[in-house]
Amino acid sequence: MQPPNPVSVIEAPALRPDTHGMLPRFDRVERVMHWVNASLFGILMATGAVLYIGQLSALVGRRELMRTIHVYAGLALPIPLLIGLLGRRGTALRLDLGRLNRWSRGDFRWFRRRTRDSVRLGKFNPGQKLNATFLAAAGLVMLGTGSIMKWFGPFSNDTRTGATFVHDWFAFGIWIAVLGHIALATADPIALRGMTRGVVTDTWARLRRPRWYEEITGLPAETPRKPRRVGR
Amino acid sequence: MDGAEPKPRGTPVGRRVFIGLLGAGAAGVLWGAKAQDWLERSVGPYLSKDGTGIAGFLPIGRFRIYDVSGSLPSRSKKEYQLTVRGLVDQPLQLSYSDLRAMTPTHVTRDFQCVTGWRVHDVGWTGVRLADLLTQAGVQSHAKALRFKSFDGVYTESLSLDQARRHDVLVAYQLDGSDLSDAHGGPVRMYIAPMYGYKSLKWLESIEVTDKVVPGYWEERGYDVDGWVGRSNGRRDDATS
Numbered sequence: 001m002q003p004p005n006p007v008s009v010i011e012a013p014a015l016r017p018d019t020h021g022m023l024p025r026f027d028r029v030e031r032v033m034h035w036v037n038a039s040l041f042g043i044l045m046a047t048g049a050v051l052y053i054g055q056l057s058a059l060v061g062r063r064e065l066m067r068t069i070h071v072y073a074g075l076a077l078p079i080p081l082l083i084g085l086l087g088r089r090g091t092a093l094r095l096d097l098g099r100l101n102r103w104s105r106g107d108f109r110w111f112r113r114r115t116r117d118s119v120r121l122g123k124f125n126p127g128q129k130l131n132a133t134f135l136a137a138a139g140l141v142m143l144g145t146g147s148i149m150k151w152f153g154p155f156s157n158d159t160r161t162g163a164t165f166v167h168d169w170f171a172f173g174i175w176i177a178v179l180g181h182i183a184l185a186t187a188d189p190i191a192l193r194g195m196t197r198g199v200v201t202d203t204w205a206r207l208r209r210p211r212w213y214e215e216i217t218g219l220p221a222e223t224p225r226k227p228r229r230v231g232r
Numbered sequence: 233m234d235g236a237e238p239k240p241r242g243t244p245v246g247r248r249v250f251i252g253l254l255g256a257g258a259a260g261v262l263w264g265a266k267a268q269d270w271l272e273r274s275v276g277p278y279l280s281k282d283g284t285g286i287a288g289f290l291p292i293g294r295f296r297i298y299d300v301s302g303s304l305p306s307r308s309k310k311e312y313q314l315t316v317r318g319l320v321d322q323p324l325q326l327s328y329s330d331l332r333a334m335t336p337t338h339v340t341r342d343f344q345c346v347t348g349w350r351v352h353d354v355g356w357t358g359v360r361l362a363d364l365l366t367q368a369g370v371q372s373h374a375k376a377l378r379f380k381s382f383d384g385v386y387t388e389s390l391s392l393d394q395a396r397r398h399d400v401l402v403a404y405q406l407d408g409s410d411l412s413d414a415h416g417g418p419v420r421m422y423i424a425p426m427y428g429y430k431s432l433k434w435l436e437s438i439e440v441t442d443k444v445v446p447g448y449w450e451e452r453g454y455d456v457d458g459w460v461g462r463s464n465g466r467r468d469d470a471t472s
Contacts, residue, residue: 058412063413064304102244102246133246133253137250137253140254141253144261148261161268163261164268165260166260168291
């Protein structure tokens, strides 16, 4: 078993893991960052759709305004993340980025339905890790290609076409990832509360994220009356 | 990173996927033009026959809206005026309804952009440029035309021979609907056999001149005679 994580203990001095209380999942900085980011993504996806789909374009009009909003929202995209990462307030976020980056051996088995139940997950499941990684990279790719599209002066025709090509297909990927993320998050109200109020129930953490539960409470996730999962 | 943070365990898959995606994005910028060409050629014709409308969302076989003035020009049909001047016997000042009152011509062709995208079977409606020239009476020493857009920036050119082709229109409808601002409305040029940059949007005036004056993109390296498949170093199938 891993020793309790000092950061989490500092953030949750009144933690009483044995009383079916609540466990802190995302701190205020992470939640603000997430929702600012989510708003920017929403704005970008909406204005992007208007610019891309002719029928919507005709319906909404104001193409120039849509484009201006789209460009500024895109340029703003890295700002909340960068601010959130800096200094002492970014400790929890940096720690979580490390968690999203690292994959355990079990994480790979999680993708196979047959072996999924045997995997003891940490703070994030591999789907969440992939989603976060994809959106971070896609955000950067969109920023780069979007800049080429906007400030096309120094670029050749082929580069502009290439940038448009990448911007289009990554946009499809982002729509799929974001819609999937929203669907899965709303299907699990307790997990969603982790991002709205910052806490999840003790039981949820124990059952759904046992390795994370053990990491932050120092207690075993599986009590003796619960039978051990198959394959572990 | 803080020294207090625990040493991470496990494989850094996230970082690898992240870098891989950035690499894919960069490769796409470098070779996306070729990929787009290939998609327009191989998949485009099938998508244009798709009846469900789903294909219309894919980034293949669709119009892209460019402008060079930094904003989308807009002019109402009521305000709209087209001027034909220069080396003509009778300069013309035509309103939108004047144009609509003239004999309409329909042309359905593929629309090919010099940046690679191609829209299949686009229907255009408008007045033949040749008819306007006849009405204005082109003088004998005239050689070419110069088009100006009411975006204040864009210009284009045609030789008189090119301008008199039957598939060159002063267009006001696209696929049966009046031209939107984004598509160059209320009135634009449509030069069927040439790349899209020749089909000037937001048409304001046509000047008959004694020589070809290169247009906006032609001053920036595009071919003046922008025949599809025979110019700008491209090998697209001809559109007309």
